Amino acid sequence: MGAAAFGALEPHRKVDVTEDCGKLALDKDGELSILSIETKEGSHPGSILARSAKGSSKVETVFDVGEGVVRLTAGGFHGVILNACIEDDDARVALRMLRESAPGLPVVLVCDRHKRGEHLGVQGIRLGAQECLASEDLEPDRLFTALVQAVERNCLIQRERWLSFDLEKAVFHRTRQLEEVNSELEAFNYMVSHDLRARLCAIMGLSRLLKEEHQHVLGTVPLLLLERIMKAGLAMEGLLEALLSLGRAGKAVIDTSPVSLSALVNEAFEELSSRFPHRKVDGVVQEDVWVEGDPVLLKLLIDNLVGNAWKFTASRPSARIEFGRRMDEERRVYFVRDDGPGFDPADASLLFKPFWRLDRSVEGFGVGLATVERVVRRHGGEVWAEGSRKEGAAFYFTLAPCPTM
Numbered sequence: 001m002g003a004a005a006f007g008a009l010e011p012h013r014k015v016d017v018t019e020d021c022g023k024l025a026l027d028k029d030g031e032l033s034i035l036s037i038e039t040k041e042g043s044h045p046g047s048i049l050a051r052s053a054k055g056s057s058k059v060e061t062v063f064d065v066g067e068g069v070v071r072l073t074a075g076g077f078h079g080v081i082l083n084a085c086i087e088d089d090d091a092r093v094a095l096r097m098l099r100e101s102a103p104g105l106p107v108v109l110v111c112d113r114h115k116r117g118e119h120l121g122v123q124g125i126r127l128g129a130q131e132c133l134a135s136e137d138l139e140p141d142r143l144f145t146a147l148v149q150a151v152e153r154n155c156l157i158q159r160e161r162w163l164s165f166d167l168e169k170a171v172f173h174r175t176r177q178l179e180e181v182n183s184e185l186e187a188f189n190y191m192v193s194h195d196l197r198a199r200l201c202a203i204m205g206l207s208r209l210l211k212e213e214h215q216h217v218l219g220t221v222p223l224l225l226l227e228r229i230m231k232a233g234l235a236m237e238g239l240l241e242a243l244l245s246l247g248r249a250g251k252a253v254i255d256t257s258p259v260s261l262s263a264l265v266n267e268a269f270e271e272l273s274s275r276f277p278h279r280k281v282d283g284v285v286q287e288d289v290w291v292e293g294d295p296v297l298l299k300l301l302i303d304n305l306v307g308n309a310w311k312f313t314a315s316r317p318s319a320r321i322e323f324g325r326r327m328d329e330e331r332r333v334y335f336v337r338d339d340g341p342g343f344d345p346a347d348a349s350l351l352f353k354p355f356w357r358l359d360r361s362v363e364g365f366g367v368g369l370a371t372v373e374r375v376v377r378r379h380g381g382e383v384w385a386e387g388s389r390k391e392g393a394a395f396y397f398t399l400a401p402c403p404t405m
Contacts, residue, residue, distance in 0.1 A: 031056045031057055031058045032056070032057040032058070032078050032148070033057070033060075033078050034049065034057055034078065034079050034081060035061075035068060035072060035077045035079075035081070036049070036059050036061045036062070036080075037061075037064075037065055037081065037094070038062075038063055038083040039064065039065060039083060039084045039085075039090060040084060040085050045081045045110045045143060047061075048138055048139070048140050048143055049081065049144060052143065057144065065093075066097075068080070069097055069101040069102075072098070072105070073102075078105070078151050079105055079108065079147050079154075080102070081107075081108050081143075082094055082095065082129070083110045083111070084111055085112070091111060091127055092127055095109070095127050095128040095129060104154070104158060106147075107129045107130055108130065108132070108143070108146050108147055109124045109131070109133070110135050112135055130153060130154060131147075131149065131150045133146055196240060197237075197240055200236055200237055200240065204230065204237070207229050207230045208230070211226055211230075242367040243367065254293075254297070254378060257292070257293075258290055258292060259291055259292070259293050259295050259298050260288075260290050261289045261290070261291055261323070261334060262287050262323070264299050264302040264303075265302055265306060265323040266283075266285055267299075268306040269281075269285070272306070272307065272310050276310075279319070280317065280318045280319070281318075281320070282318070283321050283322075284320065284321070284322040284323070285324075286323060289323075289324070289325050289334065291399050292399075292400075293379050294378075297378065298375070300375055301375040301376065301397075304369065305395055306321065306323070306336060307368065308395075309321045309337075309393075309395075311363065312340040312341060312393070313339065315340075315341070319338065319339060319340065321338045322338075323335070323336050324337075331398055331401065332398065332399075332401070333396050334396070334397055335395060335397075336395050337395075338393055341390060342388050342389050342393050343358055343388075343389065343393055344388075344389060345386075345388055348386070351369050352372070352385075353366075354366065376397045376399070379399045380399065380400030381397055383396065383398075384396055384397075
């Protein structure tokens with residue numbers, strides 16, 4: 001029940017209902033304040049309502065719609081009883097005037113039964129009332145109940161409108177915040193890809209030129225320092241590329257098409273094997289694993305997962321990296337598993353945080369798995385890690401289901 005309805009049914013209970021919900025607070029006695037507009041002769045709903053045993057109410061009666069509109073403008077009512085003739089336009093005109101002057105108040109229409117036998121409630125709703133009662137059957141308790149139900153229903157409607165308004169406002173502000181963040185990220189990406197990279201290229205180029213042109217006049221210590229500068233520059237270049245990759249994963253437009261994850265994994269193995277021919281890695285790939293997604297982003301995902309496994313198994317004389325798919329209840333789960341050193345299960349939630357590195361002795365910048373997490377999230381999926389120390393690690397991910405896959 002709405003707060004006003006509770007207050008009406010429980011006269012001794014103090015209930016506050018704000019104007020935002022279309023009503024004022026009940027008075028100190030818990031009464032329901034009603035304006036009765038009686039435009040036709042016969043029954044007097046206001047007098048009848050006062051005799052109800054279901055709850056207390058304070059009724060003010062006027063005999064003209066215009067006077068009622070003026071009274072409503074002053075406020076202080078929870079609902080209106082309109083006693084009007086439904087056979088002509090009196091009720092329609094009166095209801096329109098009431099809606100314009102007090103759109104938040106519920107109206108109970110009291111009128112003679114329609115001669116054509118059309119359902120009275122249908123007529124009242126069509127005209128704009130919340131309830132419609134026949135004057136021939138008017139009883140105190142029935143009228144009181146109709147008012148309580150109208151007030152309750154109106155309160156719920158108004159509350160839903162305000163909640164919807166608050167939600168729209170929150171979405172608007174959140175959208176503006178996201179737009180501002182995206183704008184800042186675009187500015188940052190531009191700075192990284194242009195300003196920082198240009199200065200880094202200048203440092204690296206001048207260092208190489210200094211080494212090539214003046215190596216014969218430089219001593220051993222200056223040459224070692226120059227080598228360290230160039231090595232640090234290469235590391236910085238890799239970090240900038242990793243940052244740009246992370247940014248692209250979060251903002252790239254998704255262009256979906258059928259993608260073979262099996263083929264992407266095989267390509268990743270071939271590329272790593274050519275770069276590190278001395279490594280002995282048994283790559284096990286489940287064939288014919290297809291998904292629907294963005295080919296560029298999914299390649300980024302697979303390259304990072306396979307590259308991560310390749311990197312952390314480097315200390316093993318012979319390693320095993322496996323890619324496959326399994327069914328978990330009704331969803332497809334894809335995984336990349338290795339037999340490397342593993343990790344502490346307590347650190348599982350930290351693995352996908354940008355710049356967090358599990359092992360500082362292993363080369364990297366701590367953005368590979370963060371990039372994986374963003375790509376998976378962009379595809380409507382989840383990603384998680386399982387493992388333990390000295391027993392390897394497994395990275396699982398899901399993608400949004402596709403009926404054709």
